[in-house]
Amino acid sequence: MQQLSDEGLDSARVLRIVNHPVRMRIIELLAEKPMSWKELSNELGVRTGSLYHHLDTLERIVTRASERRYTLTKLGREIYAQLNDDKKTRAQSMQSIEKVMRRRTLGGTVREVFIPRSFIVPLTSARSRGLASLAAISALVVGLLVLSGDQLVLFSFSPSPGVLDSILTYALSLAAVGAAAYIALAVAFKERGDVVTLLASTALSFVPLCLFGAGVHFLLPAAGSGPLFSVFTSSGGLTVMFAFFQAWGAGVVGAGMSVASGLRVEKTLMVSLVVLYATMLIVLVQGGRLT
Numbered sequence: 655m656q657q658l659s660d661e662g663l664d665s666a667r668v669l670r671i672v673n674h675p676v677r678m679r680i681i682e683l684l685a686e687k688p689m690s691w692k693e694l695s696n697e698l699g700v701r702t703g704s705l706y707h708h709l710d711t712l713e714r715i716v717t718r719a720s721e722r723r724y725t726l727t728k729l730g731r732e733i734y735a736q737l738n739d740d741k742k743t744r745a746q747s748m749q750s751i752e753k754v755m756r757r758r759t760l761g762g763t764v765r766e767v768f769i770p771r772s773f774i775v776p777l778t779s780a781r782s783r784g785l786a787s788l789a790a791i792s793a794l795v796v797g798l799l800v801l802s803g804d805q806l807v808l809f810s811f812s813p814s815p816g817v818l819d820s821i822l823t824y825a826l827s828l829a830a831v832g833a834a835a836y837i838a839l840a841v842a843f844k845e846r847g848d849v850v851t852l853l854a855s856t857a858l859s860f861v862p863l864c865l866f867g868a869g870v871h872f873l874l875p876a877a878g879s880g881p882l883f884s885v886f887t888s889s890g891g892l893t894v895m896f897a898f899f900q901a902w903g904a905g906v907v908g909a910g911m912s913v914a915s916g917l918r919v920e921k922t923l924m925v926s927l928v929v930l931y932a933t934m935l936i937v938l939v940q941g942g943r944l945t
Contacts, residue, residue, distance in 0.1 A: 671715065672733060676700055677708050681726065684716060685734040688723040691916035695775050701766070706918050722916050768902055769919055771909045774855050778913065784850035791857040792828070796821055798864035802871040806860060809900045809930060811867055824860070831929060832856045835911050838925040847914035855910020859903040866899040904930040
């Protein structure tokens, strides 16, 4: 590779940076047109952390321009021109990409369950799909609340006087958490998050807690008695499980904020934890009762 026009980057270092199938594919995609984070994620199919790592590595080669779209720098265009001359390299890179896309680990799978960025991305890839996902998830949440006779207060719940109360408190909790996420992105990170994505992911974040509520009301009493049953139905056991499902919901909110803004999920999780702590205060105000 010839000497490239960027101070501080010689040809040997550039080769080390781009000598990865995913990073080569990113350069190829952006050479065709600028792309958003979501579009790159859909096209490549790699895990969230991997995509952020590759974009950070390509810092001087790829830049984020207006409207939060990634594009090639002058150096990036020069690199693409030279890589494009070698068709064999392109073919080999595509084969390697397929291997990377198929590779999964247990830790990565667990992460995707509790911080489900890769699940939220296809649900909200288009505005119409995001609205449909919001409606479907909301129907599921309300159904679970009505079934268990609960009402939501952010990430806490209590007995509901009626169906209308369950629907109203869900709508208010959805609006409150969604607004808090949107404002946090704007104030803390100077980013405008996609509203539909934030609302759909917030609705999804209530599902674990609603499943827990339904389980407490129906599954545990039907499980019979015994030492294990006593542990889970004790005040301490319920509190631990309640906190677990709350944290799960906060992880989903953080994942949704990341998808909505293109920020690293490690940053957005900090904001979702603040929402969780606010919920803890609500539980204390309620006298420490879970139901």
